[in-house]
Amino acid sequence: MLARFVNAVAPGRDYPRGWKAAGLGLLAGAVAAVVMTTVMLLLRTLFGLPTPMSLIGDRISALLPVEPFLALMGRVGGYNQMKQLGVSSVLAGQLVVGAIGGWIYAVAVGRDLVSPVRRGIFTFVLFVLLPVIAFAAALWPIVGTNFRGLPIGLATAATLIGFMLAFVAYERTVVSGLAFLTHERPRSGPATTAAEFSPTVSRRAVVLGGIGAVMGVGGAGLLRKLYKEATFSYDGMQLRGREIEPITPNEKFYVVTKNVIDPRVNPAIWRLEITGLVKNKRTWSLDELKALASVEQETTLMCISNGIEAGLMSNAVWKGVPMRVLLDAAGADPNAQEVLLHAVDNYTDTFAFEKAMNLTTLVAYEMNGEPLPQRHGAPARIIVPGLFGEKNVKWLTRIEVVGYDAKGFYEKQGWGPDFVIPTRARIDAPEDKMELKLAEMSGGMPLKGIAFAGDRGVSRVEVSFDDEQSWQEAKLDYPGTELSWSLWSYNWKPEGAGEYRLAVRATDRQGNVQALDQKRAKHSGATGLHKIALKVT
Numbered sequence: 001m002l003a004r005f006v007n008a009v010a011p012g013r014d015y016p017r018g019w020k021a022a023g024l025g026l027l028a029g030a031v032a033a034v035v036m037t038t039v040m041l042l043l044r045t046l047f048g049l050p051t052p053m054s055l056i057g058d059r060i061s062a063l064l065p066v067e068p069f070l071a072l073m074g075r076v077g078g079y080n081q082m083k084q085l086g087v088s089s090v091l092a093g094q095l096v097v098g099a100i101g102g103w104i105y106a107v108a109v110g111r112d113l114v115s116p117v118r119r120g121i122f123t124f125v126l127f128v129l130l131p132v133i134a135f136a137a138a139l140w141p142i143v144g145t146n147f148r149g150l151p152i153g154l155a156t157a158a159t160l161i162g163f164m165l166a167f168v169a170y171e172r173t174v175v176s177g178l179a180f181l182t183h184e185r186p187r188s189g190p191a192t193t194a195a196e197f198s199p200t201v202s203r204r205a206v207v208l209g210g211i212g213a214v215m216g217v218g219g220a221g222l223l224r225k226l227y228k229e230a231t232f233s234y235d236g237m238q239l240r241g242r243e244i245e246p247i248t249p250n251e252k253f254y255v256v257t258k259n260v261i262d263p264r265v266n267p268a269i270w271r272l273e274i275t276g277l278v279k280n281k282r283t284w285s286l287d288e289l290k291a292l293a294s295v296e297q298e299t300t301l302m303c304i305s306n307g308i309e310a311g312l313m314s315n316a317v318w319k320g321v322p323m324r325v326l327l328d329a330a331g332a333d334p335n336a337q338e339v340l341l342h343a344v345d346n347y348t349d350t351f352a353f354e355k356a357m358n359l360t361t362l363v364a365y366e367m368n369g370e371p372l373p374q375r376h377g378a379p380a381r382i383i384v385p386g387l388f389g390e391k392n393v394k395w396l397t398r399i400e401v402v403g404y405d406a407k408g409f410y411e412k413q414g415w416g417p418d419f420v421i422p423t424r425a426r427i428d429a430p431e432d433k434m435e436l437k438l439a440e441m442s443g444g445m446p447l448k449g450i451a452f453a454g455d456r457g458v459s460r461v462e463v464s465f466d467d468e469q470s471w472q473e474a475k476l477d478y479p480g481t482e483l484s485w486s487l488w489s490y491n492w493k494p495e496g497a498g499e500y501r502l503a504v505r506a507t508d509r510q511g512n513v514q515a516l517d518q519k520r521a522k523h524s525g526a527t528g529l530h531k532i533a534l535k536v537t
């Protein structure tokens with residue numbers, strides 16, 4: 001490829017060579033990389049176009065198996081730290097690669113590898129065309145991401161145009177930057193004055209560096225603005241303890257997101273599409289969706305990663321349209337195997353077509369009587385009772401009906417293969433390892449907590465005080481529905497001072513008693529009993 005551009009004209013211009021060329025090229029490249037990054041951040045801020053900083057992380061997380069994923073997460077101190085590491089590595093990487101690109105270009109120019117006439121083509125191919133193709137190829141499954149909610153087709157075009165613009169900004173800056181440093185007027189016919197590495201050059205280097213710094217400040221400003229919207233402050237937010245209410249207020253509802261910054265969907269451009277094995281592809285705007293007959297349904301959500309004692313679970317009343325209504329309207333193939341759900345943040349997940357046709361599977365747009373909050377998937381999300389939280393796709397934009405076993409974002413990592421929520425109960429009060437005073441509990445010590453059995457409903461909760469030898473029935477203060485949790489309590493009267501070990505277990509409405517399932521795959525959600533130790537004095 002390079003050879004095509006090799007200049008036949010004898011080198012007559014006195015470009016800096018060796019280290020000088022390297023230094024000037026690196027500087028021009030670094031400034032160009034800063035300009036490119038700023039353009040990317042601007043497109044992210046204005047139009048919700050995804051940056052490599054988020055896309056490369058998404059691509060790697062989907063390819064990373066669950067064990068190394070969790071090991072890395074542990075090493076760096078959590079999901080949020082891992083996301084920050086991802087973003088800053090890509091940012092540093094693109095600045096370094098950009099600087100090296102300038103170096104390569106300076107060397108090519110210095111050695112007269114490229115004629116000034118062809119240089120425009122050379123740099124366009126090297127710095128614009130090839131990178132766009134490489135990015136498109138590497139990131140293809142997730143190029144259709146858009147944080148303002150553009151449908152996937154348009155989002156794909158927008159992302160590619162955005163990359164193109166950012167790379168053109170890089171290319172133009174490298175070319176004019178180096179021409180400026182070496183005092184060459186770009187593409188101006190015959191060679192111009194010679195450029196010694198003179199005081200003029202170092203003064204020019206300062207000027208170009210200054211321009212880079214100004215652009216950098218602009219970019220940093222955009223980065224700071226975006227950082228304020230980042231999910232670090234709420235991703236992984238849990239809910240547990242004495243204050244648990246039957247219906248969780250929206251602000252207290254647990255949150256899990258793969259994103260560094262969650263989508264802020266503009267409902268005017270957002271559409272819900274049905275594609276795949278359907279007779280007629282259909283598209284609904286938010287207003288059209290809201291005009292369909294709706295249902296309200298209480299449903300508890302819980303993350304697959306939620307430990308037996310943990311609080312990545314909450315309960316709300318959702319309003320929306322049964323997915324079946326949409327599938328019927330599109331004439332979905334009754335022999336389809338699964339629905340593959342796509343979100344504007346390129347998150348995907350799947351479940352059986354049969355489950356999709358169940359009338360309790362919703363496309364929801366309200367949560368506890370309010371429009372769906374942004375962090376819970378506005379304007380519309382999936383509610384699929386009985387399956388773990390990850391299947392409840394937020395910021396939904398496409399329902400694809402498929403005839404094969406598709407895999408979603410976390411399933412590709414190796415979560416599952418079972419996504420049916422097992423029965424569980426939790427003691428919320430008192431807390432593990434608390435010391436209680438006999439004198440202060442003449443009327444008894446109130447125990448309370450939640451119990452949840454996916455879409456099977458809770459029929460009974462029992463507490464044990466003797467290492468699971470015997471069980472005492474607790475009271476269901478809030479029985480909940482088949483699809484929601486129950487709230488239980490028990491008035492405990494310890495016989496005397498001492499150390500106590502408590503355990504709790506629930507039974508679902510089909511009569512199955514909660515127990516440890518040793519055969520269940522490791523990343524299919526926790527089973528077993530919640531146990532706490534208390535000291536009574």
Ligand SMILES: Nc1nc2c(c(=O)[nH]1)N[C@H]1C(S)=C(S)[C@@H](COP(=O)(O)O)O[C@H]1N2
Nearest residue numbers: 254255256257258303343347389390393394
């Ligand atoms: N689009 C999208 N949907 C998503 C996720 C995501 O990162 N992106 N996270 C999933 C996971 S792992 C869980 S547990 C639930 C959490 O829903 P909540 O934040 O409303 O509680 O959303 C699921 N839906």
Ligand SMILES: [Mo]
Nearest residue numbers: 303304389390
């Ligand atoms: Mo989750």
